[in-house]
Amino acid sequence: xxxxxxxxxxxxxxxxxxxxxxxxxxxxxxxxxxxxxxxxxxxxxxxxxxxxxxxxxxxxxxxxxxxxxxxxxxxxxxxxxxxxxxxxxxxxxxxxxxxxxxxxxxxxxxxxxxxxxxxxxxxxxxxxxxxxxxxxxxxxxxxxxxxxxxxxxx
Numbered sequence: 001x002x003x004x005x006x007x008x009x010x011x012x013x014x015x016x017x018x019x020x021x022x023x024x025x026x027x028x029x030x031x032x033x034x035x036x037x038x039x040x041x042x043x044x045x046x047x048x049x050x051x052x053x054x055x056x057x058x059x060x061x062x063x064x065x066x067x068x069x070x071x072x073x074x075x076x077x078x079x080x081x082x083x084x085x086x087x088x089x090x091x092x093x094x095x096x097x098x099x100x101x102x103x104x105x106x107x108x109x110x111x112x113x114x115x116x117x118x119x120x121x122x123x124x125x126x127x128x129x130x131x132x133x134x135x136x137x138x139x140x141x142x143x144x145x146x147x148x149x150x151x152x153x154x
Contacts (some may be wrong), residue, residue, distance in 0.1 A: 019053045020060040023074070025098075025129065027067045039128040040070070040120060048118075048131035055113045055138045061106040063098055071097035074106065075121040076133060084108050097122055113137040 027038045030046055042048030053059050065072045073095050084107065098104040113135045120129035140148070147153070 016056045016058065017054070018058045018060055019051075020062065021049065021051055022062045022064065023048065024064045024066055025072050027070060030128075040067070040072075040125040042129055042131060046128040046130070048129065050132040050134060051118065052134050052136070053110050054136045055110055057110050059106075059108045059110055061108070063104045063106070065098040065100055065102055065104070067100050069100055070125070071099055071122055072125065072129075073097050073121045074118060074129075076108065076116060076118045078114070078116040079108065079110075079133075080112060081108065082111060110135055 023042050024044075026041050026044065028041060028044075029037065030039055030041060031044070039046055051059065051061075061074060063072065063074060116133040116135065118131055118133050119126040
């Protein structure tokens, strides 16, 4: 019985992935219409790339602050951050801002699903330094599917 349970536990862990995104943060005039003043960009664009991850994965965000004078943090709006509150991106409360020219890595254990928003939490950077965060629900077990069909809690 113990070996069966260990095998089931390892199989569950084996499906979790480490999903990595690299965000280079710059201040420049975007290469799009309607902007005439410098904006905070993620990988040269606003909005930044859409993050795709699955419940149970570890999300790794490498932040490269390439701005000359501005500090930067990244907040994931709606994530519970139960086991990683120090990566919540709120300056001087849960995270020290990333200094100009410095790098920082956030490792967030995903334990929910849904559609969310990530954005800077430093000054007015949130107006252009933002993007979508899509967390897919992990594939439910056959038992969970059956319980849902019967209207029972998981």
